[in-house]
Amino acid sequence: MSMDDEFDKGTGPRRFTYRELSRATNNFSEGGKLGDEGFGGVYMGLLTESNTEVVVKRVSRGSKQGKKEYIVEVRIISQLRHRNLVQLIGWCHEQGEFLLVYERMPNGSLDSHLFGMKLHLTWTVRHKIAIGLASALLYLHEEWEQCVVHRDIKSSNVMLDSNFNAKLGDFGLARLVDHGLGSQTTVLAGTIGPVEANEEPSRVRLVEWVWDLYGKDQILEAVDKRLNMEFDEQQIECLMIVGIWCCHPDPTVRPSIRQVINVLNFEAPMPSLPLKLPVPMYFAPALSMCRFSYTSHLTGSSVKDQTQYSSSNCTTYNSSQSAGSSKALLNSRTTVV
Known part of the structure; x- marks a missing residue:
């Protein structure tokens, strides 16, 4: 079966022509470029027939990995339906181009608010984002017909709609696993964190730092100072403890996403973790x-x-x-x- 025939099956995202998307992005104008992401550029677009604002991801020409991720993205995300997942509107592969069309997220990505100069997020909004992301993962891991392992969850892949609801995107590295077979993959994937192994020894990794504060019963010292102490202490402590629980060096000790949600909703007790980060x-x-x-x-x-x-x-x-x-x-x- 050809790629065209496979993508055209069923309902959901539609096929666009290259001409349509070129017109929507003003011939992929640099002025409308939102940035570079993975193996291609991302552009603002307007579908004139429906007057719909979209985001168009253009895979770099000649990128074999980019093409591979394009195929995975269309195959997987086109079948998924959840309020906390970015909606794929359509796709196009013509004239050597591979293009993905997504719904536009007015408030951009989560990282632009946490680390950039965009609007400061209150604790209420941050907590809503965390719960929304957990809901998306529950759907991917347990509620869809197969388990979807995203493999690249990071703040730049969490988009925010006009009401600051979290929407997980970029499924180019995702894999499908049959339920009951576990989530092991043959190779590591994703993006390494901001502190690399060759950085100066004085730098401390985030998980190590928060876990150390947890062991000293001082975990609230890890709270973002920009919140100005305006937060629910029980919620924020719970979220940070669940966070380091998910980062436990022993994968067999990490919680399932259903356990995470139960604890975050205070429907299950918080875990009792070692006072020091275990040695991997x-x-x-x-x-x-x-x-x-x-x-x-x-x-x-x-x-x-x-x-x-x-x-x-x-x-x-x-x-x-x-x-x-x-x-x-x-x-x-x-x-x-």
């Missing part, structure tokens, strides 16, 4: 020695063992067979959520 542990998977060599780095020593097996001597190496390599501390303390 890595359990090496079993490797087939027919195809791989296994290298063991022992924490705190310079030992490096490497064993290669030929296909004529085929065995499976399990990390539990080696006391030295069954539990290796991660050198990096970056948490991917």
